[in-house]
Amino acid sequence: MTLQLAIVLPTLNERGNLRPLVDRLDAAMGEIGWEAIIVDDNSADGTADEARAISLEDPRVRVIQRIGRRGLASAAIEGMCATAAPVVAVMDADHQHDPALLPQMLDAVQSGEYELAYASRFAEGASTEAWGRPDRVKASGFANSLARRVTGVELSDPMSGYFMLRADILRADAHRLSGVGFKILLDILATVDRPLRVKEFPLHFAARAEGESKLDRTVVFEFLVGLYDKWLGRIIPTRFALFGTIGAAGVVVHMAVLASFLGLFGRPFLFGGWITAFDIGQTVAATVAMTFNFVLNNALTYADKRLSGFSELARGWAKFALTCSVGLLANVGVAGLLLRFGFHPYPAAIIGIAVGSVWNFALSSRFVWGRY
Numbered sequence: 105m106t107l108q109l110a111i112v113l114p115t116l117n118e119r120g121n122l123r124p125l126v127d128r129l130d131a132a133m134g135e136i137g138w139e140a141i142i143v144d145d146n147s148a149d150g151t152a153d154e155a156r157a158i159s160l161e162d163p164r165v166r167v168i169q170r171i172g173r174r175g176l177a178s179a180a181i182e183g184m185c186a187t188a189a190p191v192v193a194v195m196d197a198d199h200q201h202d203p204a205l206l207p208q209m210l211d212a213v214q215s216g217e218y219e220l221a222y223a224s225r226f227a228e229g230a231s232t233e234a235w236g237r238p239d240r241v242k243a244s245g246f247a248n249s250l251a252r253r254v255t256g257v258e259l260s261d262p263m264s265g266y267f268m269l270r271a272d273i274l275r276a277d278a279h280r281l282s283g284v285g286f287k288i289l290l291d292i293l294a295t296v297d298r299p300l301r302v303k304e305f306p307l308h309f310a311a312r313a314e315g316e317s318k319l320d321r322t323v324v325f326e327f328l329v330g331l332y333d334k335w336l337g338r339i340i341p342t343r344f345a346l347f348g349t350i351g352a353a354g355v356v357v358h359m360a361v362l363a364s365f366l367g368l369f370g371r372p373f374l375f376g377g378w379i380t381a382f383d384i385g386q387t388v389a390a391t392v393a394m395t396f397n398f399v400l401n402n403a404l405t406y407a408d409k410r411l412s413g414f415s416e417l418a419r420g421w422a423k424f425a426l427t428c429s430v431g432l433l434a435n436v437g438v439a440g441l442l443l444r445f446g447f448h449p450y451p452a453a454i455i456g457i458a459v460g461s462v463w464n465f466a467l468s469s470r471f472v473w474g475r476y
């Protein structure tokens with residue numbers, strides 16, 4: 105049987121879902137030659153071990169276990185580049201995507217009439233009732249029309265995670281994909297220079313079988329991040345833009361906390377004047393603002409590499425605090441130096457802030473949300 109289709113299954117803690125999914129793939133594919141590539145980001149629940157156990161019995165199932173890496177988009181890209189199959193598909197491993205659509209999607213792509221097929225939760229005939237997540241409904245008409253503008257293709261569900269395309273098209277542009285965020289379909293369509301011929305299949309979107317969703321940024325937010333990344337991401341990288349915006353909000357939080365602290369305790373000098381209420385207020389405000397930044401960056405900027413659980417969060421917070429305190433020194437040092445070279449205080453302060461932010465970003469992306 106010749107290999108016709110590779111099904112890429114990015115996984116993060118999907119151990120219990122794998123065996124039943126492989127059975128369903130087997131049943132759905134019938135006589136078609138296929139392989140499944142499980143791309144696991146070193147899940148704590150032993151998903152990769154389970155995948156290897158399945159692979160021993162059924163060599164059509166292959167495993168890529170990534171160490172110290174995170175992210176759905178990059179996992180999907182690596183999986184799609186790790187096969188010789190002429191057509192590649194990506195789907196969730198949590199049973200939300202019905203494998204029964206695979207043969208029809210493959211027909212559409214193999215016929216040559218279409219270059220890409222995808223399953224839409226919002227096409228005519230699709231349903232999402234079984235999903236049970238009314239909070240995560242379809243992107244707005246506005247978002248969809250923006251998607252049309254960047255991709256040149258009419259899509260009812262540009263955020264779909266279930267699609268299939270010719271492998272050569274993917275490989276030709278794989279190096280230009282951003283890999284940021286989760287919505288790789290949109291990324292592919294926006295990156296390929298011409299509008300692809302796309303066939304849409306209505307999907308009956310199911311509730312996930314086991315485990316929990318990792319991707320709970322809102323659809324609209326996700327979408328805006330994707331668009332920003334395409335348009336301006338090359339000038340100011342997307343993550344840095346998010347990080348900087350959150351940092352600016354952090355300054356507002358800092359000022360608000362400081363103001364309320366001084367409002368409450370502004371009068372008395374403490375410890376004979378050595379440590380003032382202002383010093384304490386400034387420390388409290390900085391701690392609150394830094395924690396605020398940590399929480400928001402963890403939820404948004406690094407949603408795809410999110411830290412979770414008490415010990416991971418505590419360690420992340422401590423590393424973030426350390427990074428920021430060094431960033432603060434750099435900020436003050438640079439600003440002070442510029443002042444001495446005759447800069448006006450405000451531009452000096454702004455350059456100091458910029459240097460501090462770049463430092464914070466570079467270090468935290470590596471040591472807080474990076475490898476390990």
Ligand SMILES: Nc1nc2c(ncn2[C@@H]2O[C@H](COP(=O)(O)OP(=O)(O)O)[C@@H](O)[C@H]2O)c(=O)[nH]1
Pocket residue numbers: 113114115116117118143144145174175176179195196197198200265312316317318319408409
């Ligand atoms: N390799 C890898 N897979 C991921 C990551 N985040 C999510 N996934 C997998 O991607 C698929 C979609 O994620 P899911 O949590 O179901 O998102 P939702 O369907 O939008 O709720 C699932 O199979 C997840 O296990 C990641 O960082 N790395």
Ligand SMILES: [Mg+2]
Pocket residue numbers: 196198200312317
């Ligand atoms: Mg899912």
